[in-house]
Amino acid sequence: MFKNYNMNQLILPLDLEMKLQENDIAFHIHRLVESIPAEAFAPFQKETGCPAYHPRMMLKIILCGYTQSVFSGRRIEDLTKDSVRMMWLAQGYEPSYRTINRFRIQPQMKELLRQCFVQFRCRLVEEKLIDQQAIFIDGTKLEVNANKFTFVWKKSIEKHHANLVEKSNQVYEQLLEEQVIPAIERESMEQLSVKELGEVAVTLEDVVDDYTTKITTSDDVIERKRLRAERKTPKQLLKQVDDWMKRKQKYEQDLEILGTRNSYSKTDQDATFMRMKDDYMQNGQLKAGYNIQIATENQFTLAYDVFPNPTDTKTLSPFLDVIEDQYFKLPKHIVADAGYGSEPNYEDIISKRKRTPLITYGMYRKEQQKKYKVDPFKTSNWSYDEEADTYTCPNNQTLSFLHHSTRKDSTGFVRHFKVYECEECTDCPFRSLCTKAGEGTNRKLAVNTKWEQQKAYVQQKLSEEKTAAIYRQRKTDVEPVFGFLKANLGFTRFSVRGKTKVKNEIGLALMATNLRKYSLRGL
Structure with a gap:
């Protein structure tokens, strides 16, 4: 005897919700997206064209796909056709993979996702799953969808750009000395801009055209041969300047894309090469x-x-x-x-x-270790006299205040230091353990007071x-x-x-x- 199996008979229930378990993840996705205010979906509204799928439905099926480790638009489309929870969330709709992919990369998705995290946190607070006493921050690096060999390095660009600037300045000065071209009005004396290189190229082109005209109008073979020899140099320089224009424009674009970064990928210019x-x-x-x-x-x-x-x-x-x-x-x-x-x-x-x-x-x-705390050559263990503002080294020599110093990092943050110098380091038996400075120089100590206070805190x-x-x-x-x-x-x-x-x-x-x-x- 077999259990009843008939493909030609209608089987109840038709409501897909009844096929889902009580704590199915589809219900949590549904409640989360429904808690997002309607105003967040307003930017997706269009008055013309074919009516679009509701953004609530699209967000639900994409989130559901991601919870099932499905990140491909084509596979999410397949799930809407054969997954019970996806069919329930989509309510019978089957958006194509193109529609799914277009939706999830829209700029308006930024606000929807922000609302998801805000509403999700509100639920966690209501259910007392978080106590709001602290947040824990960390980072990780994830590889992007980019070719591994499309890198552009900042140091390389700066090096080639500097060489180009030096060569173009030399050629420009040479042309002025030989009176091949007249002087042009420059924005900066350090380097020629792309526009100024273009002006040099136009002037050289006029010179070449002038030689060409003389060659075509002359009937003297010897003179034409001389003119061709004279035309060779400006013609070569014209080709060189045209190449410099293209390269300089590219280098400037690369430096603009790089900004403060040291590299970027040609296939994803926002990405940086990292370990x-x-x-x-x-x-x-x-x-x-x-x-x-x-x-x-x-x-x-x-x-x-x-x-x-x-x-x-x-x-x-x-x-x-x-x-x-x-x-x-x-x-x-x-x-x-x-x-x-x-x-x-x-x-x-x-x-x-x-x-x-x-x-x-x-x-x-390391500073919590006993070995570090008893090491007499660690400057943090040197005794400090607050009234005299002096430090004492392991050789019982006094380091007196010398001057204030400041250092600025790449972000513009300024650190302030107090510099101390030892009175006499000559013939010190601990010199090799205390400092790597050469003979004839006294030991100096730079103290960042604020940093030491922050570490103590x-x-x-x-x-x-x-x-x-x-x-x-x-x-x-x-x-x-x-x-x-x-x-x-x-x-x-x-x-x-x-x-x-x-x-x-x-x-x-x-x-x-x-x-x-x-x-x-x-x-």
């Missing part, structure tokens, strides 16, 4: 990628942003600005690893934002029981999110190009990890 942890070629090759920054609590991503620079240090302040402007008010504690520990970041969090940074710095772990906070407990949560809070994203969700590489499109795609992927974790919370 990835996933080095599948095992040769340390740099790959084009983006630095993804996220802020989490209880392993839920609450905010994110995309940066082209590979280091985390310079991303913290702009990322905190994005969080405050677009997502939520910053909690009391900002937690991150030593990659974010720097004087500008501490200054920004403590003085500007009035928050507590639970962020270690590069030497924090961080050490104090991390030694307190409550704040130390919060900092210890970092490894189990923010770092697993990247593991969920790459290992569980399978999102390891972008499929789109351009920072705007990349930001949309990583937003969908991060929200998908949130929804998967949220749907499993009761299991």
Whole structure:
């Protein structure tokens, strides 16, 4: 005996919702998207043309596809035809892969995704899944959809551009000396602009044309031979100047695209070449990628942003600005690893934002070791006389205040130092252990007072029981999110190009990890 099986008979229920489990992820996606205000969907409204699919429906099926580790538009289209949860979310509609791909890269998606994270966080607060005492910040690098060998390096461009400027200036001065061309009005005496090179090219072209006219009108063979010999040099220079014009224009465009970066990819000009942890070629090759920054609590991503620079240090302040402007008010504690520990970041969090940074710095772990604390040649262990403003070295020599000093980094941040100098270092038995300076020079010590105060503040906070407990949560809070994203969700590489499109795609992927974790919370 077999169970009844008849393909010609109508089988109930027709309502697909009844086929889904009670805690199915499709219900969480539906409730999340429905909580987004209608105003966020207004930019998608069009008064002319064929009626479009509702953006709520499109966002639901794309999010659902990402939660199932499906990132291809064609595969999402297939799911709308054979997946029960996708068929329910789409309510029978079957948008094509072109429609799906066009929708998820639209600039208007930025606001929809922002609303998704804002509404999702509100739900977490209502259900008391987060306590809003701290946020945990970390970053990871993801490879972009770009050829690995389309790099443009800033140092190379600057080198070739400098050579071009030097050669063009030499040729211009030579032409003036030989009175081949008249002097032109220059904007800068350091280099010829593209426009000025064009003026030189026009003048040389007139000279060449003049020689050509004389050659064609002359009947003397010897004179024509002489004129051709004289025309050869300006003709070659004209070709050279035309080449310089094209190259200089390209170099200036490259430098404009690079900005403060050291490289970019020709196939995705917003991407920067950086070292990835996933080095599948095992040769340390740099790959084009983006630095993804996220802020989490209880392993839920609450905010994110995309940066082209590979280091985390310079991303913290702009990322905190994005969080405050677009997502939520910053909690009391900002937690991150030593990659974010720097004087500008501490200054920004403590003085500007009035928050507590639970962020270690590069030497924090080492400074906690007993070996470091008892090392007499570590300047942090030298005794300091506050009244006399002097330090004492291991040889009991006094380092007196010499002068103030300032240093400005590439971002324009200025650090202030107090420089001290030892009275006498001649014949010091500890010289080789104390300094690498040459013989005949006394030991100097540069002290950044503000940086030392900031380090002492961080050490104090991390030694307190409550704040130390919060900092210890970092490894189990923010770092697993990247593991969920790459290992569980399978999102390891972008499929789109351009920072705007990349930001949309990583937003969908991060929200998908949130929804998967949220749907499993009761299991």
